[in-house]
Amino acid sequence: WRNSVTHLVTLIPGDGIGMETSAAMQEVVAASGAPIEWEVAPAGAACMEEFGAPLPESTIEAVQRNKVAIKGPVTTPVGTGFRSVNVALRQALDLYVNLRPVMSIPGAGGRYDDVNLVIVRENSEDLYAGIEFEEGSAQAKELIRFVEESGAGTIRPDSGISIKPISVTGSERIVEYAFQYAQKHGRNKVTAVHKANIMKHSDGLFLRVAREVAQRYEGAVAFDDKIIDACCMCMVQDPSQFDVMVFPNLYGDIASDLAAGLVGGLGIAPGANIGKDYAVFEAVHGSAPDIAGKNLANPTAEILSAAMMLDHLGELEAAERIRAAVRKVYAEGTCLTGDIRRATKSDAAPATCAQFTQALIAAME
């Protein structure tokens, strides 16, 4: 199986269950025969002490050098503390696409057998840009005054304020990516999701640009749009009506977890952050502090993210070998982690992360 070109890939193991899922992913990639060499780079709370930053410059440089990285989840303090490492990395490398294919795996406890959709989430702007003003701060007061003087509305004086920028540039490149992806992968339709009826200058702009881009693909790829709230109901009732879906950042974040829930949960949902020059592959899930360090995590999501990475590197056979092993182990159903036991409402004893990983490796032999 060995191919002569070795790919040097940056591995950011992350923290929480990331330590376990990243180790499992490395073992499975090695067993697939893919010629990957890892350069390990730190991120997260643990490297604050050593580097004085949750995302050291050396980690960003490692991704820039190797162009391709895979990352385990990193804990972000809620409400206070350092800003999200994930958001910082996406911004530093301009990884403007968050690509999340959602596919049923028979045996994984999904609500449907035939989910096959792709979430394309804008990754660089929207409320997620983290442009915020603290309640009571001089800037917040100034903004409140400005809003009132402009006649746009009133804001209560005790408000914290988050800004929601959505640009023509950001919208055009993400919708263009969604259509290019659809064409390349033989998919028939792109759906743009928004709340343009309420937020006319942000979501309305996104929808207007999406319609303009769609015209370039008329006759080749169909286009429609949905309002986010109705869209969530449609995804739950009949996900087969969706093909490629393109979202502004925050709606895409929420809809990704909803879609993961349709197919068996966060434990099996892979993803990638993609820019013009770099790609960082990572599962949809977070660091799951409730189960970290207990050998309970399901590493499938990170392993399927690695399969996406192998596709990206042109290692198509190794990627397919991994996906085939995942399908086989889930179809057999004898060695599955606790999250899947719960999703399938099974009383069978759950496998540990390590046992499941060994089952995958055995399925490749």
Ligand code: NAD
């Ligand atoms: P989470 O995704 O970590 O966990 C949500 C629930 O799903 C938990 O009950 C968890 O046990 C379960 N779960 C998640 N992944 C699983 C897996 N692989 N196997 C089995 N069960 C799994 O979401 P959260 O609890 O909201 O966030 C925890 C931390 O992770 C926060 O600090 C958050 O900021 C961070 N986070 C990081 C990323 C990232 O690094 N890309 C993404 C999302 C959240």
